[in-house]
Amino acid sequence: MFVKSFNHNIRYNYIYNFCSFFGVTALWVLYLTHRGMSLVEVGLLESIFHVSSFLFEVPSGALADRLSYRAVLILGRVCAMISSIILIFSHDFLWFAVGFIISAWSYNLNSGTTDALVYESLRCLNQEKRYIKVSANVNALYELADTLGIFVAGWFVTAYFEGVYWIQIAISMLAILSVLMMREPRKSQRKEEKVTSYFAILKNAALFLKENGQLRFLMLFFALFEGVAATYYFYFQSLVDGYGFKGYQISLLMIASAVFQIIGAKISPQIERWAGQANLILYFSALLCGLLILTFVNQLPLLIGCFITLNTLVSVSQPIFSNYFNALIPSSSRATLLSVSSMLFSVAMIVLFPLSGWLIEQLRFTVSFGAMGMALGLVMVVLTIVMKRRAR
Template identity: 25%
Template sequence: MDRRLNKYKLNIYLMYGYWFFHNLIFAYVIERLYWASKGMSTQQVVYTEIIYASVVIILEVPTGSLADRWSKKWLMVINSLFVIVEFIILINASSFWHFALAVSVSGIAKSLASGTSNALVYDSLKMLNKEHSFEKISGRLGFFDYSASLLAALIGSYIAYKSGYVSVYLLSLISVSICFMITLLLSEPNSIPIEDKTQSYAECIRESFNFLKLHSSIRFVLLFGIVISSVFIYIDEFWQIYLSEIKIPVLLFGVISSARMLSASISGIYAYKLKDRFSYKNIFSMLIIIFIVSILSASFIKSYFGLIPLVICFIAFGLVEPLALGYLHHRTDSRIRATVESFQSLVLRAAAIACGLLFGYFSTKFNIFTGFRVLGIILAVYSIYYFAFKNKHI
């Protein structure tokens, strides 16, 4: 393999490192407890989620187009810089507006990387003539993602127990700094002809929109991923509160978080094998049933046994992203790859706002169990649409 191709192969390994250190965040295991210690209520946390989603919605498509027209590598570099700023703000936060600023910076970082990272991986594989391996690589990226989160949860919960919440945020700042250095080593995949890069940003966005408009099957699959993810966001964000409500001590949060991360990472690795054995229609149908049953079960089981459906939920979610994004990228041209995925992320954030308003209202008015129950009902309502039209669109 010549030197030119070696740099694209190196991109894949660098992205493994990027996602490892991007998620080696020791603070996440006690994040909600830290925010609560600073006076943040559940409703205020939901407000920050809405602020975050709003920032992403505004910037999502323009930054996706920027990645396609300018540089995927440098958007990843700038993304990492914003993440560093985010943690500096969080370490010094003492009011709602500090947290609001932090999530705004996080939203900018997310919009820069959303679509860009997957497009960089897919185009690097394309330069190696291995784009058919995207689901496999995506699953492995998820493995490094979840493995880092698992390790960080184990270490973070112990350090938080011994040294306090701020210590784990300082350690997390080191991780995101390493992540920044990794992005500097990435190479730009030259999968788009120079003449195609002369297309304006407005034309790129318009072409991406028309592409989605013409492909109903892609829209249908992306909607599946959007609905599942917009609900799962609040399972992922508030599982700590759920554990606290069922009287599980903080010292065990790391072990439980490790179990959920490990289960999701392993399922993600084998997602591509499911695609080869079963149809997308059958896989997605089974997944939506699993999500509905798991979330509703957790909302009614107010004891340690509620952990079982939660872990099952994480196992199922590990399969969603590699399969849904693989379906998209195999059918999308490199000229608009990041922009098209950015449209998906934009709609996801809008859906997350709607779910968040409902979840926040019922969780605050009643309790976390009612909030989870509302999420399960949202999925059940969507499933009516999914099963009514799956034969037509998949």
């Protein structure tokens, strides 16, 4: 009975993630400008989103460890529905800001919690080694759902833009239904321990992270890597718009990128087995710096190639690093510490996004990201030298 239930958790998790990642609201920048927001106000709203995400990320993980994974996932989808309703009926900056804050909470309550639920379900089955494969499937599903959602959103841009948020409400209900079909996994150590308080979970997680240098390094590296890639992704859209790309051309570009990203996510377990952790960090760093430096060339075909390759690298890295994190984290603080990783990404975005935007206005896209690649490459060389000297 228990084996069947926990096995079903994996299946329902796929459904939940498809609904959560369905990118029907991915064109939110266009939506806000259609509702009268200036680009400055759009930028401020994005900053509000990331600051809110930063402040609530770790507490949301602690809630999952204190309460139950299923309850937190359901609460996350309820927040997504409330946010959608606010964005449908809002007409001024203040209410849009409220909607974005609640939207950030929905992401916080999801991030780390789904990974923790899946890993604990596999642990109950003594099948933890399956996690990297399941995580790879989730990331492939994410790319598919996000691409399909963007296509659906494209049909509503001119007809009834608010419709994308009504769709978001409907699929959030489906996500809640999938969570209700799951079984809450048993968390290790709970048999011997009393129920831990919320603040004790935060304290224990902080102490564990302080003492575990390997986990701390992996989280910092992944946050910076993913932050740079995400910044490149968003500003690249404005670049191709400046080249005069039509809507269908941008859609075709996203489809081409999604195909490679799905393939990358699916083969990530094989890549991890082939390279190993130390080599992967070196390869990811070198490829990131190399791709950014190539943007100096300023040739559109090459820039498109860099864009697709960088997106694929992120798809390969996500299941691998998720597996690394879970292998190092104790069950009692799993969701809390996984939320720390998401919080660090928010910090990276709070710094990188406005800084990159300012640099692009001053120096152009290609010079800005090329210079960023050179700076990161220099840091990489210095760190390598320091680590080799310490090893002696």
